[in-house]
Amino acid sequence: MQPTLELVDLSRLQFAATAMYHFLFVPLTLGLSWILVIMESVYVMTGKEIYRDMTRFWGKLFGINFAMGVTTGITMEFQFGTNWSYYSHYVGDVFGVPLAIEGLMAFFLESTFVGLFFFGWERLSKRQHLLVTFLVALGSNLSALWILIANGWMQNPVASVFNEATMRMELTSIADLIFNPVAQVKFVHTVAAGYVTGSLFVLGISAYYILRGRDRAFAQRSFAIAAGFGLASSLSVIVLGDESGYVTGDVQRMKLAAIESEWHTEKPPASFTLFGWPDEKTETTDYAIHIPYVLGLIATRSTDTPVEGIVDLRNANRQRIESGMLAYSALQDIKHGRATPLTRRVFEQHKHDLGYGLLLKKYTDNPAQATAQQIDRAAADTVPAIAPMFWSFRVMVGLGFFFLFLFGAAFYLCASRHSCDRPWLLKLALYSIPLPWLAAEFGWFVAEFGRQPWTISGILPTFLSTSSLSSGDLYFSLAGFIGFYTVLLIVELYLMFKYARLGPSSLSTGRYYFENVAMTPSGQEVLK
């Protein structure tokens, strides 16, 4: 008995909601942790107390965010088991490996030292404390590495083989799993996006202090560090943009075609569609503005490799579905002890397409006997919805170039010894703080929505992956997650705004603005 489509939709909604909530907190942790390392390194090298204050203050905001990252992260480790139990059985042998290593190698490191980061200032030497800060940053970034190795495998499932005796995928090479090219490009792209987030956070809040004319020395130094780190990061996030990862793996290629709304394979090198209006009925992109060669160059790093179009990929998928039907039929014989040597040979020949055969389970109980019409429907399912992919990607990329401009301007104006006080730039930095989050969420949407209809690309369809739960179970858990997370998010934002407004005065060192002003009854601030 397969899960109902309602259950599948609710499970997907819950996974998307909890993952996207989690990723509201992760990128800031990834980026801010390195900024703390930079600030504290300057402190250790120069001995100037202001850098220690910077590390402590931005560390306070880091802590407020980190707590929510941990809260929403616990869910992710268990949700595969609770809501995606067939997935867990089917790929746990492979997918569980990076998840377990993440816990042992990275999350332990990050979590054990984060307490010492906050409470070890008086108990550790300068260098020891810097080491602790570094280990927190290293731990959180290693966490991202292993999670993206797991995620990269969902996009491009290398290093594994189907075992018909256990009815699951099994690991064949840990090295191939780790060095999966898709995982590698996703990792650098994702952490670079986190560094942009951390930088813009520090840049924007520092700009606010400069605009308000308080704690100038503190704010300008923070601004300068954020501008430098942000410039490097926004360059990396664009250069290491993971479009290059879309050429390996069939589902990745379909994703690329969907992002570009490229219906038919072009003669290489393909042009890049800057804008246009994808029309799924006519399978054309109207009003398109093309830039010649660009897509071919960035996606294939060559001028002669074609970037395949949606229609051609779908036709290829139709053939793989037919091949998958043979694999499915042979598998039934093997399972029921009817296998002849010939069936076994057929199975070995076609088993890499078994997942495509399973796509038919949505339309028939016995994929081996599917009609031509059912095969057409399953082939059509291998194309994700084009318009959301096309637009989300463009928003993300547009924001990426905007960040490059913003950090470039901030860095140039500060580094060239102009004063950093250009109000337009400061205001732009302040009001741009939310944008990296927007870009990151759109990026994940493109990556994961574009993977549909699969949980494991080409191996396991999404609609087969869930647990056998009732819709009622899902309504209960969805309400719980959304309710808890929303309340906690409001609390978090309240504290974040409060402490960000208060600034370094919250350290109670006696050196900062609010510790040296008094409020008049009319609400004005005067120096004590």
Place this chain on the structure above:
Amino acid sequence: MIFDYETLKVIWWLFVGILLIGFAVSDGFDMGVGTLLPILGKDDDERRIIINSVGATWEGNQVWFITAGGALFAAWPLVYAAAFSGFYIALLLVLFALFFRPVGFDYRSKLPNPRWRSAWDWGLFVGGTVPALVFGVAFGNLLLGVPFHYDDTMRVFYTGSFWQLLNPFALLSGVVSLSMLVMHGAVYLQMRTEGTIYKRAVLAAQIAAFIMLAGFAVAGVWVAYGIEGYRIISMPPANDVIVPAAKQVIKESGAWLDNYTTYPWMLFAPLLAFLGATFTVFLSRSGKPGTAFFTSGATITGIILTAGLSMFPFVMPSSSDPDSSLTAWDAVSSHGTLQVMFWVVLVFLPIVLAYTAWVYGILRGKITTQTIRDGNHTLY
């Protein structure tokens, strides 16, 4: 070291045991402290002392839980899938309760408002108490067997309800688990505090230890005479690739004592639990909290091993389709994955233990009212 499949299966039973015990011994006292927080701390200073006794280290301890989850996924994917989807509502309650801890610790003292602080104190209470209770209830249900079966594509179906998990035996297991962690938390508090909180912690440790001892003894008798255990009648060789349905299993009263009859040395586990708890009471009263914390950890180890050994090789027996029961022989990953993960654990677990010990060493010492006053803006 390259092991055969059977050996690795046994090693992984041990590893999962070590991770669970590691979780219960380390994060267990954080949970116990959470339960005791609103009870032993009468005013804000006292509560901050209690919170800060675990504040800097609880986060690393919780990773034992996360890692145990990840290790189950990698090494026992069938258990990961069947247990978490079967105990769906129960696991959600644990997750929801755990949400209160990271934010509770970090946000509580960031605002001075007493109602804000009190709300988070109760949040930390829930974050400690609910998981401690539910883990015990879950263990109790594993001993009883859980109604689930597989179809021919290996899709698992849980056919019970949430409410039937709350049966008398499982609730008793929940009480044992909660009182065990409260005892552990109380002796930990003794180590890190002085004065009134210390005195209240001594009392709490005694009460918790007595409840736990009584509950553990009753549960033992219940397992021996009251509930049916599971026994494998036939199975392919343990070194083979085995699917759960390939074996034959019967339910029988007293079957959970089979291992203790065959291997009497295994009786060290319940003995460790009883002796450990007795020593803990004695040491806690005579002002040796450091040693008491050690014996209390031994008690936890004894209790978890008692349950684990009596079930071995079963991990999650099926009450509705006993042949589908999950065991250390057939709920496991492939030979290659178990081998890879063996190395990962062998390399990284000692490293984790080493730096954890270093961090605890740095942060040792009593938390007093003076500590709280001095660190008003930096402490939790």
